[in-house]
Amino acid sequence: MANARRRRYAGAAVAVAVWFVVALLAAMAAFLGSSRTLVLATHDANLRPSLTGYVVLHTGPVLPDVRQPSGSRIGVDITLGKTDATSVDELLQRYAAIASQPEGQIAKVREALGDMVVAAALRGALVGLIPLGLWWLVGRRRRDELLHRARRLRLLEVGLVLMLAVVLWWEPWSDEDPTVFAGQDWVPLADFLGPEVPLPDEVSDIEVLGDVTTNQTRRLIESAISTYDQSKTFYTAAAQAAAGLELRQPAADETVALLVSDRHDNIGMDQVARAVGDAGGATMVLDLGDDTSVGRTWEAFSLDSVTSAFEDYDRFGVAGNHDHGSFVRGYLGEHGWTMLDAETLIGPAGIRLLGVDDPRSSGLGNWRDETGLSFAEVGDRLADVACEAQDLGRRVATLVVHDANLGAAALARGCADLVVGGHTHVQAGPTRVVGENGATGYSYTTGTTGGAAYAFALGSKPRRPAGVSLVTYRDGRPVGVQAVTLQTTGVFEVGDFVSLAPTPPLTDATAPEQPLTSTPSG
Structure with missing residues (x-):
């Protein structure tokens, strides 16, 4: 009885070991053979x-290929494809600016590798079950027959079969032309450019494949390195x-929101x-x-950042109006942002928010079904x-829009405490507005966080003053x-901390909060 139990335990241990080894090998093969297509560095x-x-x-x-140690045994090969850059110079300047702030792109690659590891592990776990399933399906009697037949095979026969398999895998008869990079080696970037080009410490371990073939290529790379260093x-x-x-520090019962725009x-x-x-x-x-x-997919690097x-x-x-189409909204929504969609919701510390995309960004006038509605x-x-929310005792604390003018009607009717926007690239306000119902609210425009003078602001420094704002909340x-x-x-x-004192309509100041029907609250 004890011997039978030990045999069962030993059999189970062998089965687990076989599953683990096969699963590990299969997972490694699946991982190393997998790939992902994504938008990286505007490509x-x-x-x-x-x-x-x-x-x-x-x-x-x-351009020459580039490599840098990953810091672990795992590496990654990234092949860049199409981009909308109109020149090599423009492309290199983008590379330099993105490389100076790489956190978003690094996180994206790590996320993709993590997904590939999980997918490979699941496949490996399933493949590991195959030999166990075959062992069980064949049965003991058939296994004994196969083992007896295998013992009768001669060593020469087995060797010939293995040699044939190796030859078929190797295909020595195939003849390929030598590649363009045949004979070229990886060399340090410092040697690639020469001692006359000073390099930042952060790029000292970068290597490139090949050599500089023209003075123009050298100048472009030198310019990119300069942009990287300055940025x-x-x-x-x-x-x-x-x-x-x-800066003004919040009290224990206060919450601060950072405004970024443009x-x-x-x-x-x-x-x-x-x-x-x-x-x-x-x-x-x-x-x-x-x-x-322009709201295109190549700009995913900005959203990642x-x-x-x-x-x-x-x-x-x-x-905003430059975030044309649905890409920006959808991408941010998929990466942890709550994109406001013309429905009130409760944010942190009971702050009731309401917002909508700029109607000029996609041609969609309504946040639901209609199209072609004007800004007004x-x-x-x-x-x-x-x-409607205010009538139900749920006054909006902050109306979030790209252009503060989009919230002017809500303030004029006295239905919001604060409207925040950007768009003009210049900070303005807060401006106190008394609504037709006697309520008071404020309109505030924050400056361009990117320091943008044009639609594309990526560079070694802001092209104009860059601004952010801090809004403090108490009791929502x-x-x-x-x-x-x-x-x-x-x-x-x-800037100075400017106090805000919004007031609801007197008739609603003590009104009990009612269930919200058509506009659900978070």
Whole structure:
């Protein structure tokens, strides 16, 4: 009895060991043979894992390939595909600016690799069950017969079969032309460019494949390195300075929201905006739109960056007029942002929010089914929602829009405490507005967080003053706002904390809160 039990335990242990070994080998094969297509560094890109320990970037037929140690045994091969850049110079300048603030792209690659690991592990676990299933299906009697027959096979026969399998796999008869890069080796970037080009310490371990074939290529790469160094230096220094700003600090019963708007792909400012938010005690961020220049998929790097910068904040947003189409809204929504959609919801600390995308971003006038509504018509519809909520005792604390003018009707009717927007690239307000019902609210416009003078603001520093704002809430209502501006010289200007005192209509001040029917609350 004891021997039978031991045999069963031993059999179970062998089965688990077989499953584990087969599953591990199958998972490794599936992982190393898998790939993902994603948008990276403004390109369509193909990503494949490896065991080289390097991140290898295949840039295409014109520029040299680049690699850098990954810091682990796992590496990755990234092959860049199509992009909308109109010249090699423009492309290299983009690379340099993105490389100076790579956190969003790194997080995206890690997320893709993590998904591939999980998928490979699941496949490996299933493949590991195959030999166990076959063992069980064949049965003991048939296994004994097969084993007896295998013992009768001669060593020569087995050897010939194995040799034939190896030859068929190797295909020595196939004749391939030598590749363009045959004979070229990986060389350090410093040797690639020569001693006359100073390199930042952060790129000292980068290697390139091949050699510089023209003076133009050398000049382009030198320019890109200069852009990288300037961008890294400027924005890192600005973020460090922002951390030491003397900003108004929230009390224990207060909540602070950071306003960002009109980033226009300037990912360098993301770490600066985050540093300002942390210095001011912010725990939530309101993105007022125009994160991109045209709302195209190649601009995913900008959305990845702002998502990475505020990963642990409560995140809410709307799309701006430059965020054309549905890509920006959909992408942010898939990556943890709550995109406001003309329905009131309760945010952190009981802050009731209402917002909608700029109707000029997609041609959609209504947030539901209608199309072709004008800017003013959308503003009126938004005011209807805000006023309906107020009639039910659920006054909107903050109306989030890209252009503050979209919330003008709601303020004029006295149905919101605060309207926040961007769009003009210049900070303005807060402006007190007395509604037709006697209620008071405020309109506030924050400056361009990207320091944008044009639709595309990515560069080594802001092209104009870059601004963010901090809105303080108490008991779910806005009680103050403070603007922070970074000049193009790298100097910060901190505005005064301006107190806000919005008041609801006198007839509604003591009205009991009623269930909301057509506009659900979070």
